[in-house]
Amino acid sequence: MKLSFHGADRGVTGSCHLLQSGGKQILVDCGLYQGGREIDEENNEPFGFDPAAIDFVVLTHAHLDHCGRLPLLYKRGFRGEIITTAASRELARLVLLDSTHLQEEETKYRERKAARRGGEHGSIEPLYTMLDTLNSFEMFGRTAKYGNPVELGAGVRATFFDAGHILGSASILFELEESGRKRRVLFSGDIGNAGHPLLRAPDVPAACDIVVMETTYGDRLHKALEPSVQELYQAVIDTFRRGGNVIIPTFALERTQELLFFLRSGVEKNSIPGSTQVFLDSPMAISATEIFERHADCYAKETMAMFGEGRDPFHFQGLHFVRETADSIALNRISTGAVIMAGAGMCTGGRVRHHLKHNLWRRESSIV
Structure with a gap:
């Protein structure tokens, strides 16, 4: 051996x-x-x-x-x-x-x-x-x-x-x-x-x-999940009050689906405005989400039960999938009330960079 x-x-x-x-x-x-x-x-x-x-x-x-x-x-x-x-x-x-x-x-x-x-x-x-x-x-x-x-x-x-x-x-x-x-x-x-x-x-x-064993984060404690989710909701509320957009640099696998899960939950529980418009501007993340939807057996009981009831934990009325480049560019015309999720998660490339260009300088917008 x-x-x-x-x-x-x-x-x-x-x-x-x-x-x-x-x-x-x-x-x-x-x-x-x-x-x-x-x-x-x-x-x-x-x-x-x-x-x-x-x-x-x-x-x-x-x-x-x-x-x-x-x-x-x-x-x-x-x-x-x-x-x-x-x-x-x-x-x-x-x-x-x-x-x-x-x-x-x-x-x-x-x-x-x-x-x-x-x-x-x-x-x-x-x-x-x-x-x-x-x-x-x-x-x-x-x-x-x-x-x-x-x-x-x-x-x-x-x-x-x-x-x-x-x-x-x-x-x-x-x-x-x-x-x-x-x-x-x-x-x-x-x-x-x-x-x-x-x-x-x-x-x-x-x-x-x-x-x-993997030990990348072996020397630190992760922050509790619920306070982080509440911070996300508060960031959305505060940004919309200021008249701006929320830009979220997003990894296609897992991080995107987590965010969609909690944004859906926030809309359903009135933790964020029901009129919130979320744009997933990443063809890869969209495809990954579709794969996530095909494997309901991998989820925790709460999420698996939603699939069993015919409910999709990643979808809600204000969600929009943006695949085409022209549609991505058109998002620049939206000045307020939008949550825009785009890759790359580390902001080293991808569509998120042009969203940052159009929103980073605006005091009313937020980068989460």
Whole structure:
């Protein structure tokens, strides 16, 4: 048995861990390093193992820093099986298609920049292409269900447990037996918080011999949820009283759906004006929300009950989906009474930047 780390060790992105046991080589996640253009070289470096020798990739969840190098893994020779939950499979496809588009657009930008300087640009290539990404989708095999062991070989099985982080997220327990030795190794993945009305609380697996745990926020306590929700409602009320708009830079996965859930609840409970108009200005976030709506079995009891009653926890009368660029630009004509949610969540690109340009200087508007 051997465990080695090839990403997200002494760092917070690029999760990639290699477990070797029973003659099988198992990769836990294959994420993209994130943080700016200076990270590109790190993503391009060798993995530290032979991709063609990997038998399985088990995917904890569909955030880019956990799945974003799967097409690169395929490009460099991987032909094994990718195993994850049904929701993670759908979300990973969405995330990887978006990442591929950004990779190719960045390459075109660099080629134009090189051409303007009169330099050579023939060697500029994206980290991976759309063909690499589509081919990597063919490697998705069995669908994991929470609590049901998946056999990976003699003496090697994996069980997925609900991690409560995003839709379909999992902690993965490996039960290993080799040369008469038994070990239980748990990879936590990213762990969510208990007491959330949207997703279930994380499952707690039985005792283990070894735990590999994500600790990005391990040195701090999260603020209680309810005061944060009330702050959101108050920000909307105060901004509308001033005659402005609320701009919310938004991540497409989980954060968007959480916000829609609480904005719907706020309208229904009169915590914010019933006339509130919410514009989700992100094609990727819209598609992610549609995927969230297809997996009602992943939610906490309150939310699951809403689906059972035929109610959509993410929709309300004042919600508008904005897919087209022209419609996004038209939002600039709205001066008050709008909540505009747009990516990118870190404001490094995307449609949110032109909303910030039109609202950041206005004292009556708010950025949440």
